[in-house]
Amino acid sequence: MRFSHFDLNLLRVLDMLLTERSVTRAAENLHVTQQAMSGSLRRLRDYFDDPLLVRIGREMELTPLAQGLVTPVREALLTVEGALNYRPHFDPRRTARTFRIAISDYGSFVIMPPLLRLLAREAPQIALDVRVLMGHSFLALEQGDVDFVTTAHPTDLYGPYRPGDLIRRERLFSDDFVCIADRNHPDIRGGLTPDLYRTLRHTAVNFGPNVETIVERAWKAHHFRPDIGSTALGFATMLFMLPGTVLVATAQRKLAEVLAPPLNLAIHEAPMAIGTLEEHLFWHERSTDDPAHSFLRGAFREVALALHR
Numbered sequence: 001m002r003f004s005h006f007d008l009n010l011l012r013v014l015d016m017l018l019t020e021r022s023v024t025r026a027a028e029n030l031h032v033t034q035q036a037m038s039g040s041l042r043r044l045r046d047y048f049d050d051p052l053l054v055r056i057g058r059e060m061e062l063t064p065l066a067q068g069l070v071t072p073v074r075e076a077l078l079t080v081e082g083a084l085n086y087r088p089h090f091d092p093r094r095t096a097r098t099f100r101i102a103i104s105d106y107g108s109f110v111i112m113p114p115l116l117r118l119l120a121r122e123a124p125q126i127a128l129d130v131r132v133l134m135g136h137s138f139l140a141l142e143q144g145d146v147d148f149v150t151t152a153h154p155t156d157l158y159g160p161y162r163p164g165d166l167i168r169r170e171r172l173f174s175d176d177f178v179c180i181a182d183r184n185h186p187d188i189r190g191g192l193t194p195d196l197y198r199t200l201r202h203t204a205v206n207f208g209p210n211v212e213t214i215v216e217r218a219w220k221a222h223h224f225r226p227d228i229g230s231t232a233l234g235f236a237t238m239l240f241m242l243p244g245t246v247l248v249a250t251a252q253r254k255l256a257e258v259l260a261p262p263l264n265l266a267i268h269e270a271p272m273a274i275g276t277l278e279e280h281l282f283w284h285e286r287s288t289d290d291p292a293h294s295f296l297r298g299a300f301r302e303v304a305l306a307l308h309r
Contacts, residue, residue, distance in 0.1 A: 006047060013040045015077055017053060018070050021060045078144040078286060090291035092123035097292050100129040100146040102137035105234035107150045107279070110254045111172075114303045123295065135211065138163050141284055147293065149282040150300075152214065166285040170297070172304035175252045177215065177274035182243055183266045192248075192268040201229035203238050203247045215250045218274040239263060252277055254307060279304075 016026040017037075027037035045051055052066040062070070103111065108130065119126050131137070133151055140146045142164050150172070163169070179197070181188055187200065204226070205213050219226060232238035235251045239259045242249055256267050281300050287293040 007043070010040055010044055010047075011073065011077060011080075013037070014044055014052075014069070015073050017041060017044070018062065018066060018073060021053060021062060023053075023060075074143050075286075081144075082286060082290060090295060092126070092292075092295050094125065095123065095292055096125040096127075098127040098129055099148065099293075099296055100131060101148045101150065102131045102133045102140065102146045103148075103150045104133040104152075105236040106252055106255050107133070109236050109258050110175075110252070110307065111150060111279075111300075111303060114306060115299060118299050118303060122299070126292070126296070135208075138167065138282070141167060141282060144284070144286075147283065147287065148296070148300075150279060151282070153278045153280040163282060168283055168285055168288060170281045170301070172279045172281055172300060173308045175254045175277045175279065177218075177250055177270050177277070178253045178256050179248055179250050179268040179270050180239060180242060180256050180260055180265050181248045181268065182245060183264050185246060185248070185266070187246070188248070188266070188268065192271055194271040197248070197271045198224060198226075200227075200248045201246060202226040203230040203232060203241060203245075203249045204228050205235055205238055206231040206233070214275050214277055218272065222272055224272070239265065250274060 013026070013030065016029055017023070020026045020029065023037050023041060024034055027034045030037070041053065048065060050063055050065045052063055052069075053060045054063055055061075112128075112130065116128070119128070131140075131146055133149065137146060137149050137151075141149050153169070153171070179192055181192075187196065204215065207213065229245075229247050230241060232241055235255055236259065238249050239251060239255070240263065241247075242265055243263050250270060253267075256265075259265070260267050281297065283293065283297070
């Protein structure tokens, strides 16, 4: 196989076929006809002397060779993309660029507003495509589908998913935990004591199987099994569910300071040691020297410094 004989236009086609495992879906995503995609697949099969995609039952599966091509093909495309996006003289006020960020609802309320205000002042043409933080967000980061992940560290809070060796990390800031309840909660007017905390009904966050929050870990460490009256998909969502109820939530202080006043909620010091959240920024090594990427990392850093103060 000679590189000089390979049509580089087929590289993007190959990446899409390896990702979608379907000629039809690959054709739709690349806005070409199914006939054209089938022709490209034939050329790829001839070049690699391998079927690449084989039908097993009603599904198409990758051959062993195709499975081995998934990562290097994606890396090759991302390297080309990085080369095309590279600008030796970066002007934040003139650069139009979209960055994809996987972030929790906590980060959406605590980090995103000051970050967007900073960008509006210093880089008005930079846009942020915000994605929901999920267990596979690190895989998306490695494959180039997102540019940044911001989440709590250690990452084992998110189940079996772990950053790969080429993922870089920077600590942004820390946050502690407080208790939040309706301002007119009938049982907490005299303060929240450890005994009262154990008798109240709680609301908790449920991120899904094999994902344990810092709060849940603290409860286990204190041998406390709370009476859960409701669960929520995220910490911010949990606080929005509190007004007018007798539930108590345990959440991050910075998030509580943002949401408690408009929701008429009261913040109480946690009567149980919960621990500390360490918020980190993650990116792939391939983006480290990208001037625009470096600028946005600096913007995150500036926002984090203000939050720390």
